[in-house]
Amino acid sequence: MAISELVQGILAGDRLALARTLTQVENGTIEGKSALSELFSYTGRAHLVGVTGASGTGKSSLVNQLARFYRQPSSAGPPRQVAIVAVDPTSPFTGGAILGDRIRMRDLSGDPGVFIRSMATRGSLGGIASATSAVVQVLDAAGYDLVLIETVGAGQAEVEIARLAHTTVVVEAPGLGDDIQAIKAGIMEIADLLVVNKADLPGVDSTERALRGALSLSHPPAQRVLHHGKMELIPGQPAPKTDELVWIPLILRTVALDGTGIPALAEAIGNHRTYLQATGSWEQREHWRLQTELDQLIQSTLVAGFRSRLTAGEYERVLEDLYLHRLSPLQAVERLVDGDRQSV
Amino acid sequence: MAISELVQGILAGDRLALARTLTQVENGTIEGKSALSELFSYTGRAHLVGVTGASGTGKSSLVNQLARFYRQPSSAGPPRQVAIVAVDPTSPFTGGAILGDRIRMRDLSGDPGVFIRSMATRGSLGGIASATSAVVQVLDAAGYDLVLIETVGAGQAEVEIARLAHTTVVVEAPGLGDDIQAIKAGIMEIADLLVVNKADLPGVDSTERALRGALSLSHPPAQRVLHHGKMELIPGQPAPKTDELVWIPLILRTVALDGTGIPALAEAIGNHRTYLQATGSWEQREHWRLQTELDQLIQSTLVAGFRSRLTAGEYERVLEDLYLHRLSPLQAVERLVDGDRQSV
Numbered sequence: 001m002a003i004s005e006l007v008q009g010i011l012a013g014d015r016l017a018l019a020r021t022l023t024q025v026e027n028g029t030i031e032g033k034s035a036l037s038e039l040f041s042y043t044g045r046a047h048l049v050g051v052t053g054a055s056g057t058g059k060s061s062l063v064n065q066l067a068r069f070y071r072q073p074s075s076a077g078p079p080r081q082v083a084i085v086a087v088d089p090t091s092p093f094t095g096g097a098i099l100g101d102r103i104r105m106r107d108l109s110g111d112p113g114v115f116i117r118s119m120a121t122r123g124s125l126g127g128i129a130s131a132t133s134a135v136v137q138v139l140d141a142a143g144y145d146l147v148l149i150e151t152v153g154a155g156q157a158e159v160e161i162a163r164l165a166h167t168t169v170v171v172e173a174p175g176l177g178d179d180i181q182a183i184k185a186g187i188m189e190i191a192d193l194l195v196v197n198k199a200d201l202p203g204v205d206s207t208e209r210a211l212r213g214a215l216s217l218s219h220p221p222a223q224r225v226l227h228h229g230k231m232e233l234i235p236g237q238p239a240p241k242t243d244e245l246v247w248i249p250l251i252l253r254t255v256a257l258d259g260t261g262i263p264a265l266a267e268a269i270g271n272h273r274t275y276l277q278a279t280g281s282w283e284q285r286e287h288w289r290l291q292t293e294l295d296q297l298i299q300s301t302l303v304a305g306f307r308s309r310l311t312a313g314e315y316e317r318v319l320e321d322l323y324l325h326r327l328s329p330l331q332a333v334e335r336l337v338d339g340d341r342q343s344v
Numbered sequence: 345m346a347i348s349e350l351v352q353g354i355l356a357g358d359r360l361a362l363a364r365t366l367t368q369v370e371n372g373t374i375e376g377k378s379a380l381s382e383l384f385s386y387t388g389r390a391h392l393v394g395v396t397g398a399s400g401t402g403k404s405s406l407v408n409q410l411a412r413f414y415r416q417p418s419s420a421g422p423p424r425q426v427a428i429v430a431v432d433p434t435s436p437f438t439g440g441a442i443l444g445d446r447i448r449m450r451d452l453s454g455d456p457g458v459f460i461r462s463m464a465t466r467g468s469l470g471g472i473a474s475a476t477s478a479v480v481q482v483l484d485a486a487g488y489d490l491v492l493i494e495t496v497g498a499g500q501a502e503v504e505i506a507r508l509a510h511t512t513v514v515v516e517a518p519g520l521g522d523d524i525q526a527i528k529a530g531i532m533e534i535a536d537l538l539v540v541n542k543a544d545l546p547g548v549d550s551t552e553r554a555l556r557g558a559l560s561l562s563h564p565p566a567q568r569v570l571h572h573g574k575m576e577l578i579p580g581q582p583a584p585k586t587d588e589l590v591w592i593p594l595i596l597r598t599v600a601l602d603g604t605g606i607p608a609l610a611e612a613i614g615n616h617r618t619y620l621q622a623t624g625s626w627e628q629r630e631h632w633r634l635q636t637e638l639d640q641l642i643q644s645t646l647v648a649g650f651r652s653r654l655t656a657g658e659y660e661r662v663l664e665d666l667y668l669h670r671l672s673p674l675q676a677v678e679r680l681v682d683g684d685r686q687s688v
Contacts, residue, residue, distance in 0.1 A: 033674055040672030290666050297677040302646040322634050328384035333641040
């Protein structure tokens, strides 16, 4: 199928066209790039919700339940079109897998209003984040108004992926160790909502307490800090103006297995969207995301152009001189890049 | 002082010249870059040992004790010149700090054979790794034959920094939670030595067991895998040839506070060096490291050149079209980079 046909198919709701295009986009083919460009003007409508947490927190079941909830008509309106993107940036060496995937498939696969995509990404941090961003853009253009981006763990990769999202939900569970403040140093800062899942298990109070402690560390109340578009409140200060509204991350309890707490979580996600739109943060995040993507593309395009202009063996010869310590890294670069400039 | 004077000072063992140059190098000034180039031909001799682990493992005391051990004459030869580089890539927002630093200063500062440098790095992952690499090169050129690179935590940043090292020591301690297999997914793969510090505390057996479990996950015995120059053994296979010698990560117990286990750790570090040199892995790692550095420098040089050739407002105009969804990211890049190519 030609790309313009695939694109028309996607816009008309054809799931097969969508799946095929996602494969092209994920593999970074020319067809995928051209589809992304054609679809771009249809993007920007979806609410991107990142859900991240260590394995064992029941994160996949939670995402599952959220999707089911959004598929019911509610007082807030008709059912939403929901896409789930499951990304596992765990090292290919230890071999990560989204375990909840099969269960989810069985549960939701009959519903035409839900689209599920697992990304078996490998490779560099930047590569994973940019592939995820591209996949999410296609789903956005395809009319899914809620895209749930699920990642495993709390490393730098998860932080990068979570930054794609408008709303980031960090999932914890009782009994997974209590050095949360150390582990989650990076992730706490980007959390808009904190969920203690498996809240029917013993230890839930101490997990919530640990989260509250970590939250106060990463969101010090002593000063007003603007961070990823979030503003903190100083106790005793005058109330902020509308464009200074404050989002304090909430801690919620859920039991994904029986659905306890899911409506409250969905409501909090909706409230966060309202907050983002009321304060201009929604637009700010979009702009930040687009600029980051542009900058990364500029970089990779420049490097590709540079490589294509190298003569055979040129890079290898300079590398050899570097290995022999005849050239320093900076001198090696000067030789390669200066040669490049003059040859253009 | 002129750069060539500073460089001469460093080579003559002048600590003040060294400290000043490190500041220039860390800040990425022109003087720093020029010093790096002048010093490069003197590098490549030091054994770079990365020591990483979560806060609370007593990692700083361990590094301290190692430095003291290497400063004593031993059967293996005269005292070594030891440099310690303490890097804290913890987010500037939560505010990380190398807590052991002040204690270390008091303990070792009188010794002219020890040089200690804390890096208060902020900024991108790549930036931290490249600043650390540059600082380590200067210390190598200055004649420190052992450079201990200490990092906090087990995130992507620590993995990147650890990859600079020839030998990577991962430190654990009892009682810090037992979901090691999840937390250390990235770090276990790069560990050459695993240390259970605070081995006098209760729970040491279960910590060692957890590490052993994690190790068997990250180093599956079922297949021979070449990974960062390390080769795994397949049970029942013929013994490998010299260039196929196998390094199986060791687990050691230490009590840094009273020095228990430090000589055994130092011996294991020495054995790893011997292993690397006997198998050619030392050279492989050097080459890998230099090529990575070259590639990163090429990238940043290309981007800087591109930026300098942009006309005023050109980037901002394209960005605005991107925000308005008039251009897709790829179209935006084509406009900026094609314009760049034609104008050169």
